[in-house]
Amino acid sequence: MSFNSRLSNRISQSQSHLCVGLDIAPENFPDADIGLSDLQDHCQKVITATSEFAAAYKPNLAFFERWGSEGIRWLEDILQLIPSDAIIIGDGKRGDIGNTANQYAKSMFDHFGFDAVTVNPFMGRDAVKPFLSNADKGAFILCRTSNASASDLQSEAVIQKTIDLAIEVNENDNVGLVVGATAPDELKSIREKSPGVPFLIPGVGAQGGDLESSLKTGTRNGPALINVSRGISFAGDLSEKAIHDAAENYVNQMRKIVNES
Amino acid sequence: MSFNSRLSNRISQSQSHLCVGLDIAPENFPDADIGLSDLQDHCQKVITATSEFAAAYKPNLAFFERWGSEGIRWLEDILQLIPSDAIIIGDGKRGDIGNTANQYAKSMFDHFGFDAVTVNPFMGRDAVKPFLSNADKGAFILCRTSNASASDLQSEAVIQKTIDLAIEVNENDNVGLVVGATAPDELKSIREKSPGVPFLIPGVGAQGGDLESSLKTGTRNGPALINVSRGISFAGDLSEKAIHDAAENYVNQMRKIVNES
Numbered sequence: 001m002s003f004n005s006r007l008s009n010r011i012s013q014s015q016s017h018l019c020v021g022l023d024i025a026p027e028n029f030p031d032a033d034i035g036l037s038d039l040q041d042h043c044q045k046v047i048t049a050t051s052e053f054a055a056a057y058k059p060n061l062a063f064f065e066r067w068g069s070e071g072i073r074w075l076e077d078i079l080q081l082i083p084s085d086a087i088i089i090g091d092g093k094r095g096d097i098g099n100t101a102n103q104y105a106k107s108m109f110d111h112f113g114f115d116a117v118t119v120n121p122f123m124g125r126d127a128v129k130p131f132l133s134n135a136d137k138g139a140f141i142l143c144r145t146s147n148a149s150a151s152d153l154q155s156e157a158v159i160q161k162t163i164d165l166a167i168e169v170n171e172n173d174n175v176g177l178v179v180g181a182t183a184p185d186e187l188k189s190i191r192e193k194s195p196g197v198p199f200l201i202p203g204v205g206a207q208g209g210d211l212e213s214s215l216k217t218g219t220r221n222g223p224a225l226i227n228v229s230r231g232i233s234f235a236g237d238l239s240e241k242a243i244h245d246a247a248e249n250y251v252n253q254m255r256k257i258v259n260e261s
Numbered sequence: 262m263s264f265n266s267r268l269s270n271r272i273s274q275s276q277s278h279l280c281v282g283l284d285i286a287p288e289n290f291p292d293a294d295i296g297l298s299d300l301q302d303h304c305q306k307v308i309t310a311t312s313e314f315a316a317a318y319k320p321n322l323a324f325f326e327r328w329g330s331e332g333i334r335w336l337e338d339i340l341q342l343i344p345s346d347a348i349i350i351g352d353g354k355r356g357d358i359g360n361t362a363n364q365y366a367k368s369m370f371d372h373f374g375f376d377a378v379t380v381n382p383f384m385g386r387d388a389v390k391p392f393l394s395n396a397d398k399g400a401f402i403l404c405r406t407s408n409a410s411a412s413d414l415q416s417e418a419v420i421q422k423t424i425d426l427a428i429e430v431n432e433n434d435n436v437g438l439v440v441g442a443t444a445p446d447e448l449k450s451i452r453e454k455s456p457g458v459p460f461l462i463p464g465v466g467a468q469g470g471d472l473e474s475s476l477k478t479g480t481r482n483g484p485a486l487i488n489v490s491r492g493i494s495f496a497g498d499l500s501e502k503a504i505h506d507a508a509e510n511y512v513n514q515m516r517k518i519v520n521e522s
Contacts, residue, residue, distance in 0.1 A: 062364035068372045072330040096354055097408040103323035111329045122383040124410030147358040149385030153422055161414055
């Protein structure tokens with residue numbers, strides 16, 4: 001089964017569009033003295049508290065790399081804790097010449113076993129294709145990111161070229177796009193131009209994107225995952241209950257929005 | 262001392278523009294059965310054989326990540342073997358929103374201790390600035406890459422915006438640009454538009470870029486490093502002598518070119 005079909009099935013079966021981002025940093029804790037083992041405990045708590053709600057998980061590699069080999073060992077460990085039916089997206093935004101992109105693909109798929117990755121298209125199709133040779137595994141190509149300075153380089157022309165590139169390389173039905181919730185006009189326009197292509201939508205929650213409009217637009221003619229990181233992992237008093245309730249609340253809102261539209 | 266000054270000094274003192282790329286993959290060996298310990302031995306051999314010639318080293322993170330936490334441990338180990346006067350560039354081409362870019366900066370500078378990194382500008386200035394707050398540490402921003410599909414997204418307009426962005430964020434004299442030797446016209450144009458900004462020039466050797474023209478152009482009004490990876494690390498019969506002689510040959514050619522111009 002192609003990655004895109006598997007993703008659609010997972011969204012239907014879980015009745016959830018929620019992707020839980022795993023960006024666990026000491027800076028997000030109120031306590032001053034947070035070490036790697038505290039983060040490991042918290043990450044495990046987040047996975048346990050959200051497993052009944054998450055269609056997908058998205059570990060952000062930066063937050064593991066920060067700790068060097070010990071952090072990567074932590075990533076290897078938590079990948080064993082995520083329920084096997086969830087989609088796991090390795091968020092590394094890698095992008096390099098073909099020879100190097102091949103090594104990154106080996107890392108993300110063969111070593112870590114991610115179901116999908118995020119990829120940066122700045123270097124063109126050479127940088128993307130090595131992630132697409134296995135139809136079971138997918139790649140979400142950055143198209144319009146959620147951050148304030150996205151428009152520095154992501155002009156209308158660059159976004160159009162990225163859509164064209166994504167459609168061209170989608171021979172195995174395993175290409176998606178990353179489109180931020182913080183840019184509703186671009187989200188609408190990109191959604192119209194890429195029917196059927198799955199969207200990974202960051203920017204809801206801490207970054208201020210609107211859940212209702214981004215989910216309605218994102219699911220209009222293709223599957224969509226809404227990523228929430230800090231808004232769940234660091235909800236309330238950081239207890240398992242607070243994290244569970246935040247995830248449940250997001251999923252309930254999403255179900256209501258999807259049922260109404 | 263700012264990173265850019267330190268780089269210029271290092272190039273003068275070593276009388277070398279050579280950056281030795283460390284991209285050590287089993288696919289580059291003639292033998293079928295190459296494991297991590299063989300790669301570790303070979304990497305150590307490359308560093309020993311080239312240390313009298315290299316102004317800089319550039320470990321490519323993909324080749325370490327491929328092996329997960331063990332590969333990252335290998336990277337941590339080899340960083341201890343590189344002579345302390347050489348510039349060490351962590352080639353990861355990271356690029357993400359500010360919050361995540363901060364974690365990558367902690368990884369690359371605080372954990373691994375790289376002197377500089379390569380950074381992808383697709384997400385705009387938010388993705389670049391976290392790498393620039395410490396003047397001692399530098400970032401080479403991808404501007405025009407060496408691969409065949411670079412022009413898919415790197416149009417004249419995108420290249421110009423990247424140059425403008427780089428000059429704008431160069432408040433601490435620690436910003437450089439990555440410009441491929443395989444695009445001589447763009448190299449010339451970008452060099453004219455960014456006086457004083459250091460260039461990291463990949464694409465000589467296995468990728469087919471011309472050493473003489475790229476070194477002459479690259480050093481016209483600013484410092485330049487020429488990166489060679491496979492052309493040195495996998496020279497001849499892969500012996501220490503073959504690697505040593507390849508590095509010596511590159512540096513002798515470079516000295517001749519620079520002295521003539």
